[in-house]
Amino acid sequence: MSAFLAPTASADSGKVVTSSRSFKGQQSRYASLLKESAATSVDHDSSWGGVESLEVPQTESQAEKDAKAQAEAEAQAQQEREQAASRSTERESTSASSSTSESASSSSSSNATAVAAPTSTSGAAVVSYALQFQGVPYVYGGTTPSGWDCSGFTSYVYRQFGLEIGRTDADQRAYAVAHGVKVTNPEPGDLMWKSGHVGIYIGGGQMVHASTPSTGTIVSSASYATFEYYRIL
Structure with a gap:
C-alpha cells in the first residue's frame, strides 16, 4: 500500500498536522501482477501432459524395412536348404540300404x-x-x-x-x-x-x-x- 502525506495547519496551536491517504486499488493491481509473474511452475499432472511425457511413435525407414525383409528371406532360404539337405541325406541312406539289401539277396543268384x-x-x-x-x-x-x-x-x-x-x-x-x-x-x-x-x-x-x-x-x-x-x- 502506498500513502501520500500532506501537511495541514492547525488554527489553534499553530502546529503542522500531517495527514495520509491510501490508494487500495493501485496497490491491489501491483500485488496481482506480482502474483501472476511468480506463478510460472508447470503442472505435470495436466491431462494433456508436458513435453517430457509425449510419446513419439517410432517409424522404420524404407531402408530399414528392406534390410529386415532381406534378412527374413535369407533365413527362410537357409531353412529350406537345410531341409533339402536333410531329405537328400535320408534318400541317399535309404537308397544305399536298399542297394545293399538287393545286392545281398541277388549275389547268390547272379x-x-x-x-x-x-x-x-x-x-x-x-x-x-x-x-x-x-x-x-x-x-x-x-x-x-x-x-x-x-x-x-x-x-x-x-x-x-x-x-x-x-x-x-x-x-x-x-x-x-x-x-x-x-x-x-x-x-x-x-x-x-x-x-x-x-x-x-x-x-x-x-x-x-x-x-x-x-x-x-x-x-x-x-x-x-x-x-x-x-x-x-
Whole structure:
C-alpha cells in the first residue's frame, strides 16, 4: 500500500498536522501482477501432459524395412536348404540300404541269371555251361544256383541237358552205372564220382564242383582224390 502525506495547519496551536491517504486499488493491481509473474511452475499432472511425457511413435525407414525383409528371406532360404539337405541325406541312406539289401539277396543268384543256356548236348557244352556257376555258394542240401552242395550242383547241370541223374552221390553213381559207361580216359563233360563227392570233369586233369562251404563252386585239380569217371551223354 502506498500513502501520500500532506501537511495541514492547525488554527489553534499553530502546529503542522500531517495527514495520509491510501490508494487500495493501485496497490491491489501491483500485488496481482506480482502474483501472476511468480506463478510460472508447470503442472505435470495436466491431462494433456508436458513435453517430457509425449510419446513419439517410432517409424522404420524404407531402408530399414528392406534390410529386415532381406534378412527374413535369407533365413527362410537357409531353412529350406537345410531341409533339402536333410531329405537328400535320408534318400541317399535309404537308397544305399536298399542297394545293399538287393545286392545281398541277388549275389547268390547272379550267376544263375547271367548264364547262357546250353546250345548242344555235347560234353564240351556241359563244361561250358557248368563253368558259368563258379562262385555259387556251397549250401548243404541245396539244389539251385542260389546255393547247392556237390550232388545238387551236378544234378542241376545235367538236368539242363535232359538227364535226371538223381539227388545224392549214390543215386548219381547208380544212374551212371545203369545208363552210362565207366571210363579210364575221361573226357570233358564226364561225371566224376567217389564216395561222398561228385563233380564234372573239364579236361586237363581238372574238375568243376561245389567243393566246400568255405570255397563254394570252384575249379580245382582232379588229382586230389581217386575218382571213378562215367560218360553219361
